[in-house]
Amino acid sequence: MIRIEGLVKHYGDVKAVRGINFEVNDGEILGFLGANGAGKSTTLKIMTSFLSPTAGNVYVNDLNILDHSLEIRKQIGYLPELNPLYTDMRVYDLLEFVAKIRGITGKSFKQAMAKVVEQCGLEGVVHKQVSALSKGYKQRLGLATAIIHDPKILILDEPVTGLDPNQIVEIRELIKELGREKMVIISSHILQEIEVTVDRIVIIHDGSIVADGTRDELMAGFLGKTQLTLEIKNATEGSLGKLSSEIEDVSVVRIEPVHGNHFVVMEYDKHHDPRETIFNLAKSENWVLLEMNPKKTQLEDIFRKLTLKGGAHA
Amino acid sequence: MRNIKTVYLRELKFFFNSPMAYIFLVIFSLINGYFFTNTFFLINQSDLRSLFSIVPLVFLFFVPAVTMGLIAWEKNSGTIELISTLPVKDTEFVVGKYLSGLTLILVGMAFSLVHFTTLLVVGTNIDVGAVICGYFGIILLGAFYSAIGTFASSVTDNQVVAFIIGITVVIIFFLLDKVLIFVPAGFSGILQYISVEYHLSNISRGVIDSRNIIYFGSMIWLFLSLTTRVVEIRKWR
Numbered sequence: 086m087i088r089i090e091g092l093v094k095h096y097g098d099v100k101a102v103r104g105i106n107f108e109v110n111d112g113e114i115l116g117f118l119g120a121n122g123a124g125k126s127t128t129l130k131i132m133t134s135f136l137s138p139t140a141g142n143v144y145v146n147d148l149n150i151l152d153h154s155l156e157i158r159k160q161i162g163y164l165p166e167l168n169p170l171y172t173d174m175r176v177y178d179l180l181e182f183v184a185k186i187r188g189i190t191g192k193s194f195k196q197a198m199a200k201v202v203e204q205c206g207l208e209g210v211v212h213k214q215v216s217a218l219s220k221g222y223k224q225r226l227g228l229a230t231a232i233i234h235d236p237k238i239l240i241l242d243e244p245v246t247g248l249d250p251n252q253i254v255e256i257r258e259l260i261k262e263l264g265r266e267k268m269v270i271i272s273s274h275i276l277q278e279i280e281v282t283v284d285r286i287v288i289i290h291d292g293s294i295v296a297d298g299t300r301d302e303l304m305a306g307f308l309g310k311t312q313l314t315l316e317i318k319n320a321t322e323g324s325l326g327k328l329s330s331e332i333e334d335v336s337v338v339r340i341e342p343v344h345g346n347h348f349v350v351m352e353y354d355k356h357h358d359p360r361e362t363i364f365n366l367a368k369s370e371n372w373v374l375l376e377m378n379p380k381k382t383q384l385e386d387i388f389r390k391l392t393l394k395g396g397a398h399a
Numbered sequence: 400m401r402n403i404k405t406v407y408l409r410e411l412k413f414f415f416n417s418p419m420a421y422i423f424l425v426i427f428s429l430i431n432g433y434f435f436t437n438t439f440f441l442i443n444q445s446d447l448r449s450l451f452s453i454v455p456l457v458f459l460f461f462v463p464a465v466t467m468g469l470i471a472w473e474k475n476s477g478t479i480e481l482i483s484t485l486p487v488k489d490t491e492f493v494v495g496k497y498l499s500g501l502t503l504i505l506v507g508m509a510f511s512l513v514h515f516t517t518l519l520v521v522g523t524n525i526d527v528g529a530v531i532c533g534y535f536g537i538i539l540l541g542a543f544y545s546a547i548g549t550f551a552s553s554v555t556d557n558q559v560v561a562f563i564i565g566i567t568v569v570i571i572f573f574l575l576d577k578v579l580i581f582v583p584a585g586f587s588g589i590l591q592y593i594s595v596e597y598h599l600s601n602i603s604r605g606v607i608d609s610r611n612i613i614y615f616g617s618m619i620w621l622f623l624s625l626t627t628r629v630v631e632i633r634k635w636r
Contacts, residue, residue: 230481
């Protein structure tokens with residue numbers, strides 16, 4: 086289990102992370118979401134001992150990062166955002182180098198090597214120079230170096246950024262497979278990339294956590310309102326006023342006349358679905374309903390609302 | 400220990416997989432060879448003194464050039480993030496890097512053994528003890544300068560800047576001995592003790608005093624622990 090307590094990181098005057106708290110449980114796949122510059126990478130870099138916190142602490146299985154950095158590093162596999170690799174080495178040599186530092190040698194190295202080469206699909210490139218690999222293969226190699234010691238905790242900083250759609254699907258599958266037995270933390274600034282993969286989502290904005298929960302919890306807790314679009318024929322401005330006066334718990338956002346018809350946009354609380362009442366009203370007023378289209382809130386909308394400038398307080 | 404070896408071997412492979420090591424070895428040997436043979440037959444003495452007097456000068460430039468990339472390059476390419484999130488202690492990282500730079504310099508010195516062979520073939524009454532002491536001094540000097548170079552490489556992510564810092568610090572230690580007449584008498588003793596030349600000349604003369612060994616040992620320790628500090632400080636910025 087990882088527990089982050091009051092984590093603060095300043096770079097000079099820049100406050101990158103402003104006292105965040107959250108926990109990640111064993112066997113969980115956590116999506117760590119935020120716009121560029123929100124503090125995602127900084128948080129992950131502190132968790133992996135690349136940076137030290139200005140204040141606060143990170144506990145990994147009750148060991149804190151300041152006093153037990155080495156033991157914690159042994160338990161974690163980390164794929165940094167920029168995926169720095171020694172480009173002068175061959176793929177095999179690089180994996181051997183990392184394995185040696187992880188204390189994997191001899192027979193167990195051969196097994197670990199065969200396993201990651203198969204898992205990450207590196208078969209064709211084992212004897213190639215790292216600098217000659219394509220972006221997708223470099224990413225797979227980065228992932229291979231992160232999992233060669235079969236870590237209990239895997240931290241991936243924007244693992245699918247810059248990959249083509251096929252590669253994204255492949256990496257996603259791999260992450261899902263790894264997530265069956267490991268704790269995985271994936272950061273991203275693109276929600277769709279990780280929405281389907283993760284168990285829980287933590288959204289960070291401007292150095293603070295603005296949302297934490299499962300996909301459904303976020304959806305339920307955040308926006309209860311559904312937007313409803315109507316297109317009505319044979320209505321007058323005056324009679325349309327009844328939409329707000331005769332139906333409870335709805336608010337009419339706007340009414341626009343278009344080509345003799347009227348477009349109406351309204352919002353309603355999800356517990357008070359007004360569609361039936363609207364239909365009956367239309368019948369009694371002799372309106373012709375050309376369109377009635379409720380738009381459910383997407384997770385994407387929540388994310389946008391939370392991470393737009395100042396949106397956290399809106 | 401095992402990690403030092405792993406870091407060390409990786410770095411050596413890096414040197415020898417790129418043209419850098421070979422360019423260094425060739426130029427280093429050419430310069431040494433030129434200055435050695437230039438006067439060797441004129442002076443008509445069976446010793447390597449001319450070699451041992453030129454190598455410290457060549458080291459002023461070559462050692463910082465060899466070591467400039469050791470850590471600066473890792474910072475520049477971002478691979479420092481890979482290595483420092485692996486379970487490697489900062490000390491192991493620094494010592495492994497340092498030893499690889501030093502190894503390249505020792506290999507360069509090994510090439511100069513060809514001059515010793517020449518001496519054995521054409522010379523008479525060779526003072527082998529003086530040659531061994533000469534080599535011993537040069538190796539200590541190379542080890543000291545390498546530590547300075549490693550330190551210089553850790554304070555920046557730019558190799559050229561590391562090179563300039565390295566040369567500057569090395570030259571300061573080299574020149575301290577030459578400015579003794581300009582400083583007050585009470586101070587000159589200390590300066591002399593800090594200067595490289597004082598200890599090197601003792602060893603080259605065949606007087607291997609424990610003070611000289613302690614000097615080189617503590618200087619190497621000082622610069623390597625400074626380097627480790629600098630590598631650690633990066634995290635707190």
